[in-house]
Amino acid sequence: MLFIGCSGATDDGDNGDSMLAQEGELLGNGTVLSAAEVQAAGLVAVYHPKLPAFNWFPRPCSGVIIRSFPPPFANVGVISLVVTARHCVTVDSSPYGTLASPSQIRLAALPSPGPANPNPPASAVTALSITDLGGEAGDSALVTVAADWRTIANNRLGLYVGRSSTLVGRTLTAYGYGTSTPDFACETNNTTVGAGVARSGSPFSIVSSVNWSSGQSASYSFTNPNSGGQLVICGDSGGPDEIKGLFKDFRYVLGVHSGQAGGVLDSVPFNMNLQNAIGGLYLSPTNNKGYDLAVASDGGIMFVSNGDLQRASAKYDAVAQRITLNGECVGTATNAQGKLVPKTVPCNSSDLGQKWDLTKGWQITSVQNGLCWASASAGDLSLVTCTSSLLTGPPQSQQWLWSAQP
Numbered sequence: 001m002l003f004i005g006c007s008g009a010t011d012d013g014d015n016g017d018s019m020l021a022q023e024g025e026l027l028g029n030g031t032v033l034s035a036a037e038v039q040a041a042g043l044v045a046v047y048h049p050k051l052p053a054f055n056w057f058p059r060p061c062s063g064v065i066i067r068s069f070p071p072p073f074a075n076v077g078v079i080s081l082v083v084t085a086r087h088c089v090t091v092d093s094s095p096y097g098t099l100a101s102p103s104q105i106r107l108a109a110l111p112s113p114g115p116a117n118p119n120p121p122a123s124a125v126t127a128l129s130i131t132d133l134g135g136e137a138g139d140s141a142l143v144t145v146a147a148d149w150r151t152i153a154n155n156r157l158g159l160y161v162g163r164s165s166t167l168v169g170r171t172l173t174a175y176g177y178g179t180s181t182p183d184f185a186c187e188t189n190n191t192t193v194g195a196g197v198a199r200s201g202s203p204f205s206i207v208s209s210v211n212w213s214s215g216q217s218a219s220y221s222f223t224n225p226n227s228g229g230q231l232v233i234c235g236d237s238g239g240p241d242e243i244k245g246l247f248k249d250f251r252y253v254l255g256v257h258s259g260q261a262g263g264v265l266d267s268v269p270f271n272m273n274l275q276n277a278i279g280g281l282y283l284s285p286t287n288n289k290g291y292d293l294a295v296a297s298d299g300g301i302m303f304v305s306n307g308d309l310q311r312a313s314a315k316y317d318a319v320a321q322r323i324t325l326n327g328e329c330v331g332t333a334t335n336a337q338g339k340l341v342p343k344t345v346p347c348n349s350s351d352l353g354q355k356w357d358l359t360k361g362w363q364i365t366s367v368q369n370g371l372c373w374a375s376a377s378a379g380d381l382s383l384v385t386c387t388s389s390l391l392t393g394p395p396q397s398q399q400w401l402w403s404a405q406p
């Protein structure tokens with residue numbers, strides 16, 4: 001997987017314009033994925049133009065399906081949301097170019113949809129809309145498509161919304177539909193050798209991260225190629241990076257590939273832009289899979305529930321270290337049993353009890369007292385002493401999944 005592009009944001013929020021992204025990114029020497037693994041990873045091929053030379057650029061980009069649901073309006077059916085690199089949905093394949101019309105974008109959630117030859121495969125679905133996720137989203141965009149991909153989205157991929165700096169030193173698995181030719185000249189080489197075939201590669205080592213001037217995460221970077229000679233390359237742009245949880249049923253997507261410079265590949269993380277674009281995420285403990293965070297109507301005490309009407313939309317601002325639900329902030333309180341519990345309260349930026357940190361082990365910890373959120377089997381929440389084992393990590397009751405899929 002390699003894609004010559006986006007050198008990454010600088011400390012002052014400037015993305016820089018050297019080696020700007022021009023087409024897509026490969027998982028060179030990567031592992032070809034089965035249909036089941038493509039679904040589990042939420043991988044989708046994104047066919048796009050590069051005008052005036054190509055109505056359909058020969059190589060597809062990549063993307064990740066994060067949600068699929070029946071919208072609350074008629075005549076559309078089930079829609080799905082896909083995150084990809086912004087340069088994969090512009091008319092000239094550049095990250096700051098004009099967004100293409102949705103009719104110029106096709107998506108195919110298949111193991112081997114192949115190149116556009118000269119058109120995308122007949123089974124590819126036309127996009128409904130394209131959302132630029134905003135300036136601090138950098139090289140990323142949200143694509144809506146009229147496709148029922150609930151069997152894919154119901155895998156409930158976790159979206160990492162903490163600070164990218166906490167990922168440094170970790171390793172990830174990269175996914176994409178890139179070529180099988182280790183060629184860095186993605187701007188000029190239009191090869192389709194191996195393009196449109198879903199692959200993965202690992203481990204890639206995360207070596208650095210960059211913030212915007214606001215403090216929001218701008219990018220994280222990993223060594224490319226990895227020690228096994230695998231590459232993120234042409235056609236892999238927009239494909240996801242993933243860390244698997246300590247429990248095999250839970251997978252966490254860190255961001256999507258943007259571009260290569262200086263021996264490292266930059267990826268765009270899920271900061272507040274994505275959360276705002278989709279109206280928030282659902283928060284669930286890994287010991288209650290399928291249950292989501294809810295708030296009691298009589299006092300703001302929080303619990304986890306599998307009832308559609310009780311689910312609360314949550315957001316995490318890694319700069320303010322604030323979790324918000326239903327327009328209020330999460331603080332702490334003592335319940336009727338004398339236990340310290342998380343509770344929604346009016347937001348107060350000076351209240352240290354409303355500040356929360358997300359750890360590498362997927363725990364939510366209080367900045368004020370260091371205690372962790374824990375979920376009981378009955379759905380009750382409490383604040384407890386954080387625990388973790390070198391072999392198994394934190395207990396499942398203290399691991400939390402941020403997901404776009406309810």
